Amino acid sequence: MEQLRxxxxxxxxxxxxxxGDAVDSEAAWRALDSGYGAVGRHYHGWGHVADLLTGHDAVRDKPDFAGLDHDALDLAIVFHDAVYDTGRSDNEARSAELLVAQAGPAVGAPCVRDAGAMIRATAAHETSADPAARLMIDLDLAVLGAAPPVYAAYAAAIRREYAAVPEAIWRLGRAGVLDRFLARPCLYQTRLFLERLEGAARINLAAEADALWAGPGGVA
Structure with a gap:
């Protein structure tokens, strides 16, 4: 945590x-920690932020991403799930608003503006015309193409975040989300992530969706 801080x-x-000095870095960190460090953040916590930063570090020097504002990307990563309420559908917009609120006099800076746009782009993970937003979305979805044990841990953590949702409703809703992802021509928007993770992600999503549709007894 100290390294991340x-x-x-x-x-x-x-x-x-x-x-300028009016921008309080300590206050910004506290605002972030009140979200990512909250009880119930089984997946969308500091670990998720750290994973995305590590993933970004691994590709930031690749030719495909030359010319991108990588500080703006890091800023988007740090703030993109700062607000995460499982009962609401506007978390990304509210996370972008938190960045704006904390930025103070820097609110008009290109880096802040671009980071806010990238955060909002993660709401639906849909195709973006912005190269930086495409990388941001792919980083956020990288876990879908992880090794099966990592993916299983991710899926279990998401379920714990939605623990208040009854099992039958959860299965129906989650399976529907996964099926909509699988219906897309491509899950990833950048060549690098498409080549590295697309196949594994589709296998992971299909396996989870099949298990959800089968129900607790395992019979579809």
Whole structure:
């Protein structure tokens, strides 16, 4: 956590903090931690943020992503799930609004504006015309193409976040979401992620969807 905190403060100083002393990095960190560190964040917590930053680090120097504002991407990663209420459908918009609120005098900076747009793009993970948003979305969906044990842990953590939802309703809703993803021509929008993860992601999603449709007894 200390390494993540130090990275955030460095990022904030390079981007938002350049607007002046009125931008309080400690207050921004506290606002983030009140979300990511909350009880019930079984998947959408600091671990998710750290995973996306690590994933970004692994590809930021690839030729496909040359010319992107990688600080804006990191800013979007750090804020994109800061607000996460399983009972609402506007979490991404509210997370982008949190960034704006914390940015203070830097609200008009291109880095903040672009990060906000990337955060909003993760709401539906739909095809984007913006290369940076495409990478942001692919990073957010990278877990779908993870090794089966990692994917299973992710799916279990998501279920715990929705523990209040009755099992039958959960199965119907979650399976429907997975089927809609599987109906897309491509899950990933960048060549690199498409080549590396598309096949594995489809296998993972199909296996989970089949299990959900089968029901607790395992019979479809």
């Amino acid at each position: 130090a990275r955030f403060f460095d990022l904030w100083a390079r981007t938002v903090g350049q607007a």
